[in-house]
Amino acid sequence: MKIYFLGTGTSQGIPVIGSDHPVCLSPNFKDKRLRTSILIKQNNTALAIDCGPDFRQQMLQANCQKLDAILFTHEHADHTAGLDDIRPFNFKQGPMPIYVEPRVLSNLQNRFDYVFETENRYPGAPAVQTHLIHENETFEINTIKIEPIRVLHGTLPIFGFKIDNFAYLTDVKFVSDAEQQKLQNLDVLVINALRTTPHQTHFNLDEALQFIKQIKPKKAYITHISHLLGFHDEVQASLPKHVFLAYDNLEINI
Numbered sequence: 001m002k003i004y005f006l007g008t009g010t011s012q013g014i015p016v017i018g019s020d021h022p023v024c025l026s027p028n029f030k031d032k033r034l035r036t037s038i039l040i041k042q043n044n045t046a047l048a049i050d051c052g053p054d055f056r057q058q059m060l061q062a063n064c065q066k067l068d069a070i071l072f073t074h075e076h077a078d079h080t081a082g083l084d085d086i087r088p089f090n091f092k093q094g095p096m097p098i099y100v101e102p103r104v105l106s107n108l109q110n111r112f113d114y115v116f117e118t119e120n121r122y123p124g125a126p127a128v129q130t131h132l133i134h135e136n137e138t139f140e141i142n143t144i145k146i147e148p149i150r151v152l153h154g155t156l157p158i159f160g161f162k163i164d165n166f167a168y169l170t171d172v173k174f175v176s177d178a179e180q181q182k183l184q185n186l187d188v189l190v191i192n193a194l195r196t197t198p199h200q201t202h203f204n205l206d207e208a209l210q211f212i213k214q215i216k217p218k219k220a221y222i223t224h225i226s227h228l229l230g231f232h233d234e235v236q237a238s239l240p241k242h243v244f245l246a247y248d249n250l251e252i253n254i
């Protein structure tokens with residue numbers, strides 16, 4: 001399995017528009033972060049988790065020729081706003097399979113009414129093929145088995161996903177013991193850390209490190225990063241040996 005980090009930034013991305021914060025002005029490519037998303041490739045199947053406002057740029061940067069499905073963690077704009085840009089895949093492949101829970105689907109139906117329109121569709125409008133997912137129900141896409149992991153984003157229940165010994169959790173503030181049980185013996189855990197100071201709906205760095213300690217993956221990668229976390233290289237130097245700050249276009253093999 002190959003994991004490609006399409007974006008590792010929080011909702012505003014880095015640099016933030018109009019910001020003169022030193023991290024936003026950093027020339028280091030690792031300090032430039034598009035909105036959080038990953039591409040997973042296994043056995044000729046390519047899956048994207050989330051489809052934020054940078055989706056087009058991310059597909060171009062990853063040279064993604066074929067995309068088999070998009071899985072949504074939740075409905076917030078930084079994870080969904082790029083849905084219109086699936087059209088080039090529609091023209092090549094047909095309707096894009098999307099995997100969403102019912103609440104997220106109804107939110108997408110409001111945000112992107114024209115995508116879900118069944119009568120008098122605008123010619124060339126984005127097209128999706130919807131698959132509903134549910135807590136505690138593993139599903140399969142081609143040969144890939146995916147286990148949804150229920151986490152809380154503040155008070156909002158959202159999904160992370162586990163495939164074999166890899167788990168991807170973003171926008172997490174709380175994970176129940178029962179869900180943590182599903183995350184034992186991971187080779188790689190991706191988990192969010194926003195900044196150093198606490199936040200109502202996202203782990204800060206201390207909370208993410210504490211979570212990593214509890215879960216004990218062989219390696220952990222941190223994503224959904226704000227410019228307020230600091231310079232990539234400085235933060236990386238402060239982390240335990242098996243914990244890495246992810247950065248855009250980083251590719252890992254599992």
Ligand SMILES: [Zn+2]
Pocket residue numbers: 010011036076078079171224
């Ligand atoms: Zn987010």
